[in-house]
Amino acid sequence: MMALQELLGDFMVRAALAGLGVALAAAPLGCFVVWRRMAYFGEATAHAAVLGVALALALDLPLAPGVLAVSLVMALSIAALSRRGHAMDTLLGVFAHSTLAFGLVAVSFLPGVRLDLMAYLFGDILAVSRGDLVVIWGGALMVCTLILWRWSALLTATLNPDLAHASDIDPRREQLVLTLALALVVAVAIKVVGALLIAAMLILPAAAARPFSRTPEGMALVAALFGSIAALGGLVVSWHLDTPTGPTIVCLAAVLFAGSALGARGRAASPR
Template sequence: MLDDFFLRAVLAGLAVVLATGPLGCFVVWRRMAYFGDATAHAAILGVALALGFSISIFIGTLVVALVMAMTVAVLAGRGWAMDTTLGVLAHSALAFGLVAVSFLPGVRVDLTAYLFGDILAVNRVDLAVISGGAVLVAGLLVWRWSALLTATLSEDLAHAAGLHPARERLVLTLALAVVVAVALKVVGALLIAALLIVPAAAARALARSPEAMALLAVAIGAAAVLGGLRASLVWDTPAGPSIVAVAAVIFAASLPLGVLARAGARP
């Protein structure tokens, strides 16, 4: 059954949204959108280093994403102006990655696949890595859900409950780096942040609790994957951008639906 490339693409996409759904909620709640973007852009530098040292693309991407995420977390803890810092880091990492790829001798690299994803080319090994990473992140978020939510709502409340907000930020940082590494093959570096943010933003307009928002974000992400892949198959459009485009359409539809739902809930 897994010899069917379209089935592998569907399974890979669904595995990714299993992780990006709940993680995207924390990205939205904590206003970490640019943080995710910077980490995703650094993935291209990871690809270049992986090819240069002849190691796994996944390992190279994960290491660079972790370094970027930890750097941003440390700078944020020291009070740096994060909008400017993230802008510099995000675009610098992307530029250095693209330049580094051009210096690789005898290596032909299809940068489009890494920038925008190539989900239809997912093989069995890719599927195993993507699924394993996504399940790991989803399990981590379920395990730390209460602590992460408390630290997100109020650091003072977290301290009062005996929690360490810095540790919970580190959990999110590590989860984000893993998601970037596994999602690179699916939607590419330039669209990973969209897959994190758009389904969660659509879910926020409709959900009435944090848990409901996380589950709804997964459902919206799954609908975007299925709809985007179907559109790609029918109209011969790029799969990664098609997935994000469907997610954006769902987000646009969620806004009036959310207004109507809130109006109907009023006494």
């Protein structure tokens, strides 16, 4: 126990564990985001996290519940309005920018609160505490458990809604499961990569994994590997180059995606 306490006392170890937790939570969910073309939906949910931060501070609540509540309400509101005939891309644009703006304005009205907005917009993984680790890994386990529990139904609803109906699977219910999982990821990832970069960590590892995968399960595993490499590698690069850690992690994920795309093009062009 003492050895574990001494190990977690090192801020770099805590940062590495936090990055791994976010990568493992985002990997399977990111695959569904890519398959369903929900990239902008993820971004809108992440932007709502800033309003959740303001709500948590105003009510003197822990950060994660406030972010989770606002992200979930925003996502459910978009889903409800889209079923009433509103264009999805318009709704996402309205909610993404308005919630971010209202969140930034709301924070400025909080009396006596000193807040580093850059930490919530772009992450501050080096400031992760032991309590933050509990929240991050608890949320990651909840997301992974939820996805594993509903994996078959989610996959069927994603690939063929008609087949899902025939199999007595409600696509709207599975959409709600993804919405809940997405809100959970946003709540646990905001401390690591920030509200503006969460969508990138969802999309880039999954997109990079696609050319190397023959099955959906394989893509989720490769996405988790790429996300972990980006988190740990970005942490090391940031340390040596003295660059912002959250953006550096996303930059490395982008490099992995570029390498994956070039490798896939090379294999397609090579003679058999």
